[in-house]
Amino acid sequence: MTIITYETNIGVDVSKKNLDISLNDETCFTVTNEKKGFKKILRELKQFDKKSIRVAVEATGNYERRLVVFLQENGIAVCVVNPRRVRDYAKALGFLAKNDRIDAHVIRLYTKTSDPTPREPITKEDQLLDSLVLRRSQLVKQRTAEMHYRESAVDIEAQRSIERMINQFDKEIDKIECKIKEIIASRPDLDVLVKHICQIKGIGEITAFNLVANLPELGKLSNKEISALVGVAPFCRDSGTLRGKRTIWGGRSEVRSALYMATLSAIRFNPPIKVFYDRLIAKGKLKKVAQVACMRKLLTVLNSMVKNQTDWNPEHGLIA
Numbered sequence: 001m002t003i004i005t006y007e008t009n010i011g012v013d014v015s016k017k018n019l020d021i022s023l024n025d026e027t028c029f030t031v032t033n034e035k036k037g038f039k040k041i042l043r044e045l046k047q048f049d050k051k052s053i054r055v056a057v058e059a060t061g062n063y064e065r066r067l068v069v070f071l072q073e074n075g076i077a078v079c080v081v082n083p084r085r086v087r088d089y090a091k092a093l094g095f096l097a098k099n100d101r102i103d104a105h106v107i108r109l110y111t112k113t114s115d116p117t118p119r120e121p122i123t124k125e126d127q128l129l130d131s132l133v134l135r136r137s138q139l140v141k142q143r144t145a146e147m148h149y150r151e152s153a154v155d156i157e158a159q160r161s162i163e164r165m166i167n168q169f170d171k172e173i174d175k176i177e178c179k180i181k182e183i184i185a186s187r188p189d190l191d192v193l194v195k196h197i198c199q200i201k202g203i204g205e206i207t208a209f210n211l212v213a214n215l216p217e218l219g220k221l222s223n224k225e226i227s228a229l230v231g232v233a234p235f236c237r238d239s240g241t242l243r244g245k246r247t248i249w250g251g252r253s254e255v256r257s258a259l260y261m262a263t264l265s266a267i268r269f270n271p272p273i274k275v276f277y278d279r280l281i282a283k284g285k286l287k288k289v290a291q292v293a294c295m296r297k298l299l300t301v302l303n304s305m306v307k308n309q310t311d312w313n314p315e316h317g318l319i320a
Contacts, residue, residue: 006054006077006115010045011108013100014057014064022104030100033063038070050075054118056111058083058103062134068119069127077118079111086110120216129183129190133213136176136206137254143169180209197302199312202266202273210258211302219306226303230255232296256295263295272314273298 011022014033021041022028029044031037045053054077057064064080071078090098090106122130143166150162184190190212197208211218217229230252266273273294280290305312 004051004077007052008048008054009108009112010053010055011104011106011111012041012055012057012064012067013103013107014060014067015100016063018100019067020100020104022101022108024108025105028101028104033067035066035070038067041067041071042074042076045076053077054079054111056081056107056116058086058107069122072119072121079116079118081107081110081114081116085114089113122216125183125187126213126216129180129209130213132176132180132183133209134254136173136180137210139169139173139176143173177206181205184209184212193306196305196311199305200266200298200302201270202268203262203298203302204265207258207262210255214252214254218303221303223300223303227296227299230259230299232256232259232292232299259295259299260291263291263298266298267291267294270314 013020013022017033018030019033019037019041020028020030021044023044031040045055055071056079057067059080059082068078068080086103086107089110090102093106093109095102095106146162146165146169150159150166153159153162184194193212194205194208197203197211198205215226215230217226221229263273267277268274276297277290277294280293281287285293304310
């Protein structure tokens with residue numbers, strides 16, 4: 001495997017309307033978060049060798065997506081970094097003040113130090129799939145809110161209004177799911193991958209769609225790396241003789257949420273997972289801790305299955 005050394009690291013602080021770009025210690029400029037602004041960034045980057053450039057942006061609730069896709073389409077390596085880690089790095093450097101330009105400089109320095117791997121470029125079909133999976137998630141959240149309103153509504157007209165909204169959300173969600181299935185079916189590689197993932201009891205099509213869209217690294221990283229990427233790897237908090245609680249944090253919340261719901265189902269209907277869960281509970285583990293352990297187990301088994309192109313085997317890898 002060829003190791004690429006990025007001599008030029010660029011930090012970008014992303015907000016809904018603007019982008020602040022740090023080229024070096026002296027140069028930082030602001031553009032709008034739209035295609036016009038993206039083109040200005042590209043013009044500024046022409047002073048560097050394209051192959052040596054690595055642009056880093058923080059994950060900011062999808063406001064960074066259009067910029068990431070634009071830069072990748074123009075042959076620029078892009079990595080999306082964890083904002084919490086960047087902020088911790090800033091504190092370690094003594095950057096107590098915080099504004100957009102300072103953040104852009106810190107992102108650049110953090111990238112140079114931590115050397116993150118750029119994201120793989122995605123096709124337009126991948127972008128569409130990603131957007132549809134995200135849109136479905138948004139609609140489901142809105143439908144859930146309406147269902148909560150229905151429980152407290154006492155007036156008949158209010159109840160009817162809520163029912164109309166729920167029905168409309170159901171129809172729109174069905175349309176989105178049909179479109180997602182069309183895209184998956186048109187891509188033999190994704191179709192096989194979804195069927196492969198769905199071999200495990202507890203993991204249905206929706207979870208598989210989420211993993212395919214939001215976790216393209218599945219099968220390409222080690223089990224430890226994929227667990228940390230999703231945010232289900234426990235981190236210690238020890239100091240001297242003190243042994244703190246192991247906790248999880250960071251990672252991709254969309255994947256983690258989908259995996260959590262699949263795990264709740266697997267704990268009930270997937271015998272090896274149920275045995276694993278019951279054994280942890282018998283050892284005195286809290287339910288939430290046992291559930292996270294099962295999430296991690298499911299993810300690592302999936303990762304190994306995809307990496308090694310093996311089928312689901314309930315007798316291997318889950319009870320060990």
